[in-house]
Amino acid sequence: MARKIGIDLGTANVLVYIKGKGIVLSEPSVVALSRKTNKIRAVGTDALAMLGREPESVEVIRPMLNGVIADYETTKAMLEHFIDKTRGFGKPDVMICIPAGVTTVEMRAVRDAARKAGARRAYLIREPLAAAIGANIPVAQPSGNLIIDIGGGTTEVAVISLNDIVVSNSVRVGxxxxxxxxxxxxxxxxxxxxxxxxxxxxxxxxxxxxxxxxxxxxxxxxxxxxxxxxxxxxxxxxxxxxxIQEPLEAIISAVRSVLVETPPELSSDIIDKGMVMTGGGSMLRRINELLTEVTGVPCYVADQPANCVAIGTGLALENLEILRESLSGSDIN
Missing domain, CATH: 3.90.640.10 (ATPase, substrate binding domain, subdomain 4)
Known part of the structure; x- marks a missing residue:
């Protein structure tokens, strides 16, 4: 049986989840290249240590920008490095999260990069859905759940019911x-x-x-x-x-726009349950209090917020049959 790997391919960090082991890897989405040969010098933590301290012969880049691939070849090499670090035999099945607002071209680039990096099958899941699953929110029920995922490059806000996204907004602020x-x-x-x-x-x-x-x-x-x-x-x-008032205002606007578009029955559920925050950005002090203050809806930070997307991505791959309809069409190959 193929290994099942969930990958949170983020702008700031890459997290890898393996069935039965949990989060096995968490490293920065940074790659160091030789300017002369264009070969990779370091990836992840080792490359981050060079950032801002590199000589002219070395270029340190972040191949992911706003949650999508900015440098295809470097992203492919980075994925290959992280998949290899999981130390398994054979090609794994991989589930990778993508922002809710990505284009078909961007989705295809992520999927192709994963395949060329060594994945046997590559599946895609929308980031808010993965975050909700990882935060242990009962997404399968016919009830509204509002998730706010603040990553390194994007903030994803979505209302989820019956294993799928009802309303969402994605802003390239994180x-x-x-x-x-x-x-x-x-x-x-x-x-x-x-x-x-x-x-x-x-x-x-x-x-x-x-x-x-x-x-x-x-x-x-x-x-x-x-x-x-x-x-x-x-x-x-x-x-x-x-x-940081300007980026905070952009996040507040995204949350408000989703609340405005949410159907009344689901709005009632959200008022009862509150909003759940995930992602590294949700660990900013008092950000949940700010959102509670401006929306009037209680806002809570999930347990292990930085790991929720990676955990949810891995769990989604484990429960592929249950979620297959939610991941059909443009979400899954």
């Missing part, structure tokens, strides 16, 4: 946009340049969607734009709240 907004704020306010890894660290350490009663502070190191020399400043969490 954790990476938070990082970009933080870097732009530091540059604008302090005339200091910081790298994307530093911006991500700030988001994780002190980032908050709403002001904190006791603001957190952090020492930030970067390069002064005027003097061109290294410099250290101190920033607090309330500054970061101001910095």
């Amino acid at each position: 954790g990476n946009k938070f990082d970009e907004a933080i870097a732009a704020y530091i540059k604008r306010k302090y005339n200091m340049m910081i790298g994307e890894r530093t911006a991500e660290s700030i988001k994780i350490e002190i980032g908050s969607a709403l002001p904190l009663d006791r603001p957190l502070t952090m020492q930030v190191r970067g390069r002064d734009q005027v003097a061109g020399l290294p410099r250290t400043i101190e920033v607090d969490s309330n500054e970061i709240t101001d910095a």
